[in-house]
Each structure stands twice: as C-alpha cells, then as structure tokens.
Amino acid sequence: MFQKLFSVSRFLLGATLLVCAASSQGACLDNVVLVHGNADSPSRWNNTVSTLKSRGYLDSQLFLPNWGSKTNAGANDHNSVNTGVVKSALQAAVASSCTGMIDVIGHSMGVTLAMKAINELAYAGRVNSFIGVAGAQHGLNSCGVYPFNVASPTCGANGLSIDSPLIQSVRGKRYGAKMYSIKSWIDEIVCIGSCYVYGSHTSNVDSQNASYDYALGHFGLATSTTSKQSDLIMN
Template structure:
C-alpha cells in the first residue's frame, strides 16, 4: 500500500511539474524584438536595453541585433541597399522564429529611419506590433541641409538624412507597426544641431505616433537611460 501511495504521489508531482513547465513556456511567449543601432554604433550599444528586457522575461534568443555600417566613418553611412539588407535580414529572422506571429522593433538615431526603410521594403507594417523610435530623425536633420542643397556626404545625400531627401520622403506618413512611439529630447546634441524643429515638428516625432516621451538626456543617454520605458512600451 505504501509503495502504491508513493507511486501515485510521484505521478501527481510529475503531472504538476509538467503543468508548471507548460505554463512557464506559455508565459515566455513574447514578440521577438529587433534592436537597430545608430550611425557608427554597434549591437553592444543596446546592452542596457537587453539587460532590462531580460529582467522582464525575454531571453537572448528573442532579441535580434543587426550589425550594420562603418564603425569609423559616420559620413560614409547611408540608408543604402547594403545597410538596409542587414536590417531586413534580422527582421525576417525574428518574424520567422516568432511564437506570436509578430515582432517589435526599437531603433536608435539613424537606426530608426533605417528600420523604417527596411519595414517598408518588406511590407512588414502589419507584422510589427510595437515600433519605438529613440532619438530618430524621421523629418531629417537641419545639420544636413535641405535636399538637393544638402551637405555633401553619404549620410546627408539622397539616401540620407537631409531634409526632404528621397529617403526622408519615403519614410514619412507611413505605418511601422500597430503602435508607434517616439522617445526624444530637446537637448539632443546630434539631431537638434541648428534646431530640433523641421517644418514645425520635432524631427524625432513619428508621423501618426501613439505617444511621444521627452527626457532631459543627450542623444546617447536617450538610448541607454530610457530602457524601462522602452520595455514598458513593448509590454503594454
């Protein structure tokens, strides 16, 4: 009798463990996240964001960090086919492995507009649940000038961030996810050179955004110092 009781108890415990395991697996099903770094940056620039997301239940396998562009020549980088394809590949991989059928995207600086271009070309606007632009320049940079009278560099050219460039025109007025948010600063030392305003709007604002959040932080502090807000926006 004691042996039978012990066997039954073992089976009950095993069943309970399986149920807990199944629940945990279900609870861990979150949108895969693509983190697109900025000009001359590297995937490691997202380390703070990755740490915060992992503390919220994400795993490394759910976080994708494309590595694009020159790390030594900021003026050489643009939204060209080579850089766009790197981001597109990460978006495709993240979606293919997604347990939800959706992905989330966070971009910083030039990574915002590069992610926008990649989403446009893939036709992924309906596949993205949340898009977060951190210190981006959807409306262009005053420091690049107005196209075609722009500063002569790849970053400010036709595939770059000069105001009204073909690239800028191509990313305005479109959807990049079911929910779109911007995180910005009025003391951003990169996007606000000359002025934060482009045609009456802060250039980091995203057309038709659900909300925008202002911080008294610099360009790079916006990426590393707002990770709790970034995570909140993905999980709300």
C-alpha cells in the same frame, strides 16, 4: 493505494517537467529587434537588453543587427547593404516569434533604417510596437535641404537631408500597430541648428501614439530610458 499514489506522483512529476520546460523556454513574448545608430554598435543596447532580460526575455528573443562602418559615419546611408542587414534580423525575428509578432526599437539613424526595412518587407502588420529613439524621420537640419544638401552619403539622396528621397519614402506610413518616439530638446546630434523641421521635432514619428521627452543627450536617450522602452513594448 500504492497504484493511486504512483499515479499522483507521475502527475506531479509531469507537471513539474512542464513548468521547468516553460521556464527554460521563457515566456511567450514578442521577439524584439534593436537597431543601433550611425557608426555605432549593438552594444549601445546593453542596458536595454539587461532590462528586458530582467522582465523575462531570453537572449534568443532579442535580435541586434550590426550594420555599417564604425569609423566613417559620413559614409553610412540607407543603402541596400545596410538595409539588408536589418531586413535579415526582422525576418529571423518574425520566423521564430511565438506570438507571430515582433517589436522594433531603433536609435538615431537606426530609426529610419528600420522604417525602410519594414517598408521593403511589408512588415508593418507584423510589428506590435515601433519605438523611435532620437531618430530623424523628418531629416536633419545639419544635413541641409535636398538637393542642396551636405555632400556626404549620410546627408545625400539616400540619407537624412530634409526632403531627400529617403526621407520622403519613410514619411506618413505605419510601422506597427503602436508607434512611439522618445526624444530630447537638448539632443546634440539631432538638434544641431534646431530640433524642428517644418514645425515638428524631427524625432517625432508620424501618427505616433505618444511621444516622451527627456532632458538627455543623444546617446543617453538610448541607454537611460530602458524602463520606458520596456514598458512600451510590454503594454
């Protein structure tokens, strides 16, 4: 009898240890890469991080690359340095992913920067959900049309002028198994002049599965849609 009780106790102890270990490691969820926008910082994602952690994610499953100048927005473009920071985050996220897959959420210029990084790494097959928040895959009217663009790196050949080589390089490609956009028609950055580029809202992602519209400003789209962002990567 004593031996039997001892065996049961050992079994229960082992089961408890397994549960505790699983709890400390978190659920097996896709790692998430969150790419901030021009002259912004990873703190833009604080609300998203809080929401994801409330749904079971650990800090170790969230990757927040910190790229670009914070004081000179016009000097930032999709150069190899900025793209390299994002590529490193994508590679680290894939390398430690328990599912073998990742999810990517970009805001503003972080959307096209993430697209370029995914293209260069040939990582589209590694991304489950790609979410573009207030992005400009079609370019910005405020930058003009390349090569008659506003004379700044952000609006140049490697920037967000309409039909720039950068914009052409990120159009019509896959960035994940599922692709979504979150956008606004009152976006004070993206919609200067008009939200439309060649008949489409520039924040739409080509071949997207769905797009979600909110009556929010450019930065509110990142900070006030966290439940939708989380829903899309967990569905």
